[in-house]
Amino acid sequence: xxxxxxxxxxxxxALTYGERAVAYLQVDAELNLVGAGGHLEAYGLAGLxxxxxxxxxxxxxxxxxxxxxxxxxxxxxxxxxxHAADLYFLPQDDTWWVVLLDVSAAREAARRMQQKAYDxxxxxxxxxxxxxxxxxxxAALLATQRELEASRDALARAHDQVQAQAxxxxxxxxxxxxxxSAQLAEIERMxxxxxxFAPSLAELIVSSGNExxxxxHRRDVAVLxxxxxxxxxxxxxxxxxxxxxxxxxxxxxxxxxxxxFEGTLDRFVGDGxxxxxxxxxxxxxxxxxxxxxxxxMRGAVTTLAQTWRRRDYQxxxxxxxxxxxxxxxxxxxxxxxxxxxxxxVINTAARLCESAKDGQILVTSRVAAAVAEAAxxxxxxxxxxxxxxxxxxxxxxxxxxxx
Amino acid sequence: MTATLQxxxxxxxxxxxxxTSLVKRFVESVFSETYLxxxxxxxxxxxxxxxxxIVNLILWDLAGEDDISSLRTSYVxxxxxxxxxxxxxxxxxxxxxLSLRQRVEVEFGPLPFVLLLNKNDLREEWAIRDxxxxxxxxxxxxxxxxxxxxxxxxxxxxxxxxxxxAR
Numbered sequence: 399x400x401x402x403x404x405x406x407x408x409x410x411x412a413l414t415y416g417e418r419a420v421a422y423l424q425v426d427a428e429l430n431l432v433g434a435g436g437h438l439e440a441y442g443l444a445g446l447x448x449x450x451x452x453x454x455x456x457x458x459x460x461x462x463x464x465x466x467x468x469x470x471x472x473x474x475x476x477x478x479x480x481h482a483a484d485l486y487f488l489p490q491d492d493t494w495w496v497v498l499l500d501v502s503a504a505r506e507a508a509r510r511m512q513q514k515a516y517d518x519x520x521x522x523x524x525x526x527x528x529x530x531x532x533x534x535x536x537a538a539l540l541a542t543q544r545e546l547e548a549s550r551d552a553l554a555r556a557h558d559q560v561q562a563q564a565x566x567x568x569x570x571x572x573x574x575x576x577x578x579s580a581q582l583a584e585i586e587r588m589x590x591x592x593x594x595f596a597p598s599l600a601e602l603i604v605s606s607g608n609e610x611x612x613x614x615h616r617r618d619v620a621v622l623x624x625x626x627x628x629x630x631x632x633x634x635x636x637x638x639x640x641x642x643x644x645x646x647x648x649x650x651x652x653x654x655x656x657x658x659f660e661g662t663l664d665r666f667v668g669d670g671x672x673x674x675x676x677x678x679x680x681x682x683x684x685x686x687x688x689x690x691x692x693x694x695m696r697g698a699v700t701t702l703a704q705t706w707r708r709r710d711y712q713x714x715x716x717x718x719x720x721x722x723x724x725x726x727x728x729x730x731x732x733x734x735x736x737x738x739x740x741x742x743v744i745n746t747a748a749r750l751c752e753s754a755k756d757g758q759i760l761v762t763s764r765v766a767a768a769v770a771e772a773a774x775x776x777x778x779x780x781x782x783x784x785x786x787x788x789x790x791x792x793x794x795x796x797x798x799x800x801x
Numbered sequence: 802m803t804a805t806l807q808x809x810x811x812x813x814x815x816x817x818x819x820x821t822s823l824v825k826r827f828v829e830s831v832f833s834e835t836y837l838x839x840x841x842x843x844x845x846x847x848x849x850x851x852x853x854x855i856v857n858l859i860l861w862d863l864a865g866e867d868d869i870s871s872l873r874t875s876y877v878x879x880x881x882x883x884x885x886x887x888x889x890x891x892x893x894x895x896x897x898x899l900s901l902r903q904r905v906e907v908e909f910g911p912l913p914f915v916l917l918l919n920k921n922d923l924r925e926e927w928a929i930r931d932x933x934x935x936x937x938x939x940x941x942x943x944x945x946x947x948x949x950x951x952x953x954x955x956x957x958x959x960x961x962x963x964x965x966x967a968r
Contacts, residue, residue, distance in 0.1 A: 445910065453807060454807070457807065457844075457857065457859050458844045458859065460807050460808070460859045461807045461859075461878065461879020461880060461881070462878065462879050465879065470875070471875070472875055473841055473873070474840055474842065475842050475844060476839075476841065476842065476844065477844055478844065478845070478846075485945045505841060508840045509837075509838060509839075511836045511838040512864075514841055515867075516816050516817060516836075516838050517836075518865070520836075522818055523891060523893075527928075568846065606950070665878050709857075736934050
């Protein structure tokens with residue numbers, strides 16, 4: 399208080415004492431409380447016992463006494479009472495004076511300032527953290543977007559591929575349908591043709607694709623008729639099953655021969671068969687082929703007839719062959735077509751067949767002339783036939799000559 | 802049971818890690834969501850019963866560390882041990898805790914301490930890596946996850962330190 403008049407210094411002291419709630423404790427070397435005074439109650443220090451250890455009564459002094467340095471100050475200590483004080487540890491003789499000066503107001507001001515600073519710092523930290531999270535989320539979003547774009551591209555590529563495959567598949571389907579329908583058409587044509595021709599011939603016609611061959615046309619053909627002698631009487635007396643078995647054996651023996659000689663089978667009528675040559679495909683010597691077939695048929699039926707005789711069937715086999723122009727082609731209507739021949743030559747062959755006795759192969763003079771080198775033929779003479787205006791010179795083929 | 806002991810314990814750590822809240826939870830078993838910064842030091846007292854003695858813990862809740870207020874070592878003088886507190890959602894507070902512990906050790910030598918990773922109730926915001934914590938444990942540190950909000954680990958942590966300082 400040097401320089402201050404004593405009255406001012408006293409007033410200042412009184413002011414400080416009152417305003418700053420001065421309180422004090424005196425502690426001896428054994429750390430016992432030996433004195434106390436001032437605004438002790440403001441710091442929750444009422445009821446102190448002198449002569450007893452200070453730290454047990456003033457617990458915030460635990461560990462602080464004796465101080466390691468002088469003066470020793472503990473600033474801004476908030477006590478249980480809510481007051482904050484600066485603690486001054488001042489030595490005097492063998493004792494320590496602990497002086498408490500209230501700093502609650504200054505502390506509150508400092509606290510408010512500090513709080514603002516900390517709040518701001520926390521807000522900044524929070525903002526930085528949120529920014530980092532936002533950036534991370536952004537990066538993840540970008541990555542996802544890139545993945546999505548890649549997936550979309552892959553999907554588009556897959557879609558294009560599927561589309562292309564679908565187009566390709568449709569094309570294949572179309573081709574397949576065309577092939578199937580072409581094959582079906584071929585199968586139908588084959589089925590139709592096989593009814594008329596030897597299978598090899600039918601395939602030939604189909605593979606050549608020339609079905610115009612089936613259109614109506616005229617051609618020089620050799621026509622062969624054959625049937626069984628005594629068949630009508632047999633059919634009347636025998637059981638139908640027996641008749642069917644016989645016909646089956648008969649056809650089974652003859653049809654392969656017709657195919658072998660590449661004749662065109664016109665029709666079956668019961669025991670009667672009509673075959674011709676040189677149509678629809680041309681052959682070099684139709685009469686010779688017809689005669690060769692006739693001899694083979696006669697041989698086959700002769701063998702069959704041995705069985706028939708054992709069963710007491712009285713059946714013979716006759717053949718007639720003529721050559722001449724006929725009109726050939728499909729006859730009938732949609733759903734029931736036949737390939738057939740029409741003309742005098744057909745009637746002639748049929749009449750010759752009717753006239754043939756068992757084992758005879760009756761031929762016209764033209765046929766006989768055509769096969770003169772290949773077969774032994776015997777003239778029978780001029781015969782008159784029903785439906786034919788003029789008599790015909792007829793011969794019988796005995797056998798084929800050895801080649 | 803032997804005579805009652807009295808030990809000074811400091812709460813050290815960065816600002817806003819929950820030192821005051823931990824003390825409040827430990828002493829009064831309450832928690833307040835309002836953050837009020839501590840200026841200087843706040844004194845509290847809590848008596849704990851250990852297996853063989855009763856200890857009065859004089860709790861010095863120190864103002865948090867930051868750039869503008871550095872640790873006043875005069876507050877730590879006379880401490881028997883301290884609780885080092887970090888906020889598990891703010892990794893920088895663990896760095897502050899590590900540096901505080903170093904300064905205390907330089908000034909006062911090795912004192913018993915427990916590292917509290919506070920705010921363990923905010924696991925979804927947790928930002929301290931487990932490997933770092935494991936490393937500290939391997940170095941012999943006592944590390945406790947705590948939550949002043951739920952009370953998780955609080956009594957255990959104070960009790961563990963009391964046990965050590967009372968030996």
